[in-house]
Amino acid sequence: MTALTTRSVLDEAVISVDAARLRAEVDGTVIEATGPIELRARLAATVYTHLHLRNPLLGETAGGDGQDLAPRLIDAIPHRTVLQPAPSGVLGSATVQGEERRVVELGRVRVLVPEVDLVRSADGAVAGVRLPSWRTRTTPGYLLALGPMGLDPADRVVRLSLVADSAEDALALWGPLLEALAASGARHQAKALSDPRAFPRSDALVVYLPADSADDVARRITPLLDARPSPRTAVSAFAERLADGLAYAEDPADERSSYRGLSFGQHRSRVLAEALLRSSAETIPAADAWADAARAARIDPDRPGLTAR
Incomplete structure (x- = not known):
């Protein structure tokens, strides 16, 4: 899987952290806290909305659990x-x-x-x-479509994320995306934002599939994206950009107990937030703190969508 560009995640936003004063700022969003734990949590949440979701207006809650779009999403699933x-x-x-x-x-x-x-x-x-063939509320705010063959527990699962600027944009992509997945024959699951208030978002549509199917499926998806206007919303800063509105990432492989169960975006955001806090507290370069934190979390620091092997 080849990314179009590689850029340091530290260049994706203007972030300043003052650990001593319990204060941080991410692209103009000011964070103040009453203690170090609160500062870490709020900084990670803000990094998540700004750098991963690419929608700062969602705030620290990152959307709700609305299912208003579910009936239309279900209608587009080719198998019942x-x-x-x-x-x-x-x-x-x-x-x-x-x-x-x-x-x-x-x-x-x-x-x-x-x-x-x-x-x-x-x-x-x-x-x-x-x-x-569908599940509601498996992930808050999403509808999950199960592929006919499902996923094998032995699969090394990766994800392809599709950007959508609006609910109508996501609905227009959803049906053709599922048809492309069916034509590929790949084992998969796919989810789509079902809450119309949660747009725009970098991961409005997400496909989970075995790593060895990702190249073929990405090639099938790209023409669907080329047929629409380029989205205004960028892909996640933590993922590998394959095309306008399409990104690839591998699931977190962090075995530390306090990091288990985090989604891809939550995991990367927390690790970056902790690195920035350490950079401030110990007066070390942010790039060095990020490299150390990424390696401890089994992240490739130069390509954070990938697992360090």
Whole structure:
């Protein structure tokens, strides 16, 4: 995967930090705190909205959990259901409101499903369960579309992020994007912002897929982006820009307990914020502090969309 440009993340915004005075500023947004922990949290949140989301107006909350766009996003999904494997088969039965249900195990969780949703092999054994191909609120403010084949736990998952300046821009891209993914045959999941108040945003649409499929899928997506006016919103400062409005990044590989569970943007923003605070407190160059922090977090300091190997 080749980026169009490589630029230091430290050049993406004008940031000043005064750790002693508990004060910082990011592109004109002033941050003041009552203590070091609050300053770190607020600086990381501001870096997140300015450098990752590319929408400072979202504020530190970075949007809500609205699902106003969900019906239109769901209508564009080309397949209505996905097959969820149920390797343990039927484990029992139960009656719910007068209707018979089967007990199956999905992802180590036992659930009740109607017989009609079970998929059986030629010998009658249960192969899996048909489930809706979308999920709401898996990620706040997004709708998630599951690919027909899903993702394999053994996959090294990466992401392709698409910029959208508005809800209509995202809706116009969503259907063709899903069609391109279906044509590629790649295992994938894709999500789209479902809250119209959260635009513009650098990650309005995100595709998760195996690393070995990323080049082919990116080539299929690029013509969709070329057919629209160039977005006013930039891609994330932490990602690899592949085209106007398209970026590539690898999932965080930071094994430190306090960094687990963070999204890509949250992880990069926190690591950069901590580096800038150390630079101020210890009076060392910001580039040196960032390089140290990035390596500790398994980030390539020169290309922060990539994992340091």
